[in-house]
Amino acid sequence: MIKTLMRPWVFFVSLQLQVLAGLHRFRAYARLPVPVLLSMGVLMAQVTVADPGTSDDGVEVNKTPKTLFVIVDGIPADVIERVNTPGIDAIASKGSYQRAYVGGELGMPTESPTVSAVGYMSLLTGTWSNKHNVRANYGIEPNYAFWDIFRVAKHQAKVVSTGLFSTWTDNRTILMGDGLEAAGGYKFDFVADGYEKDPAFAPGVEDVERIQAVDLQVTTLAAKTLLESAPDLSWVYLQHTDDIGHRDGDGPSMDLAVRWIDARVSELWSAVQARGQHFANEDWLVIVTTDHGRSSSTGKGHGGQSDRERTIWIASNSPRMVSPAERSAAIVDIYPTIVEHMRFELPDQIAAQLEGQSLLSQ
Numbered sequence: 001m002i003k004t005l006m007r008p009w010v011f012f013v014s015l016q017l018q019v020l021a022g023l024h025r026f027r028a029y030a031r032l033p034v035p036v037l038l039s040m041g042v043l044m045a046q047v048t049v050a051d052p053g054t055s056d057d058g059v060e061v062n063k064t065p066k067t068l069f070v071i072v073d074g075i076p077a078d079v080i081e082r083v084n085t086p087g088i089d090a091i092a093s094k095g096s097y098q099r100a101y102v103g104g105e106l107g108m109p110t111e112s113p114t115v116s117a118v119g120y121m122s123l124l125t126g127t128w129s130n131k132h133n134v135r136a137n138y139g140i141e142p143n144y145a146f147w148d149i150f151r152v153a154k155h156q157a158k159v160v161s162t163g164l165f166s167t168w169t170d171n172r173t174i175l176m177g178d179g180l181e182a183a184g185g186y187k188f189d190f191v192a193d194g195y196e197k198d199p200a201f202a203p204g205v206e207d208v209e210r211i212q213a214v215d216l217q218v219t220t221l222a223a224k225t226l227l228e229s230a231p232d233l234s235w236v237y238l239q240h241t242d243d244i245g246h247r248d249g250d251g252p253s254m255d256l257a258v259r260w261i262d263a264r265v266s267e268l269w270s271a272v273q274a275r276g277q278h279f280a281n282e283d284w285l286v287i288v289t290t291d292h293g294r295s296s297s298t299g300k301g302h303g304g305q306s307d308r309e310r311t312i313w314i315a316s317n318s319p320r321m322v323s324p325a326e327r328s329a330a331i332v333d334i335y336p337t338i339v340e341h342m343r344f345e346l347p348d349q350i351a352a353q354l355e356g357q358s359l360l361s362q
């Protein structure tokens with residue numbers, strides 16, 4: 001018992017010193033240094049009280065659930081299945097890989113454009129565009145009545161720490177209305193975004209290569225934060241593959257971009273695995289997915305309702321994911337999956353609005 005108590009303490013004190021020593025770096029990206037420090041304190045308290053082992057009466061203490069979900073933009077299922085992706089394969093080898101769909105139900109009110117922000121919002125809210133009201137990447141007016149998953153996290157009676165690591169700042173400021181009263185007024189505990197809008201970041205690098213540099217930066221900071229602080233619920237969003245798809249379409253260039261972004265996923269997975277080695281009480285759910293497929297003709301476009309545009313995929317480390325033979329998964333199923341894994345309490349009106357169902361089998 002002493003051993004299990006000591007190890008996390010020693011490790012965590014060491015992390016605290018590292019973080020304090022590198023605080024200027026946190027300040028550079030977190031933008032909210034005080035909440036970051038406060039949440040570190042909260043996490044420290046959680047680690048010390050939620051230590052694994054048995055209680056005095058011999059009952060096993062529940063593990064602490066953690067979730068990381070990753071969106072790698074615009075990779076068709078046939079491409080991810082053909083290209084060598086050891087990072088995503090390593091995650092799926094612990095759990096599963098399956099095809100899924102976006103775009104709602106064809107010909108029904110839920111039918112939704114196979115467009116990036118629409119897909120993100122369907123994942124974030126567990127609803128289709130007729131509810132969340134995001135139908136394009138611009139002129140966005142989300143309906144915040146459909147709570148995003150991070151708002152649910154912050155609504156819990158228990159403290160739930162959150163992280164967002166994103167190449168597109170609008171994910172936080174617009175889709176989730178970070179800090180807006182209409183969207184619940186909550187703030188993320190850890191944030192790495194804003195680089196694509198910051199002229200001081202990667203000056204002299206332009207267009208696709210600049211966004212690739214942002215992806216790299218976001219991944220580095222996400223992996224560091226996952227390893228050191230392990231927010232309870234984190235989202236990493238990476239864009240490079242969609243840029244290459246739009247520019248070059250199907251072909252070797254897109255395949256290379258997929259392999260590059262797979263290496264970023266591998267960095268994140270390594271951080272989660274390192275976490276697991278030091279904190280046996282953490283129960284990690286990792287989900288990697290994409291937001292839409294691409295056109296069959298060239299692979300450059302998307303937005304329509306063709307099979308290839310509607311078909312996405314979900315890779316997860318969870319051995320509990322339902323078999324594709326049982327039912328077809330949709331992007332809106334990820335929200336209730338996270339809710340179940342994190343043991344979140346959902347307000348009745350939010351639960352009643354959801355379109356999907358959990359992918360975790362019993």
Ligand SMILES: [Zn+2]
Pocket residue numbers: 073074115116117242291292
């Ligand atoms: Zn996209």
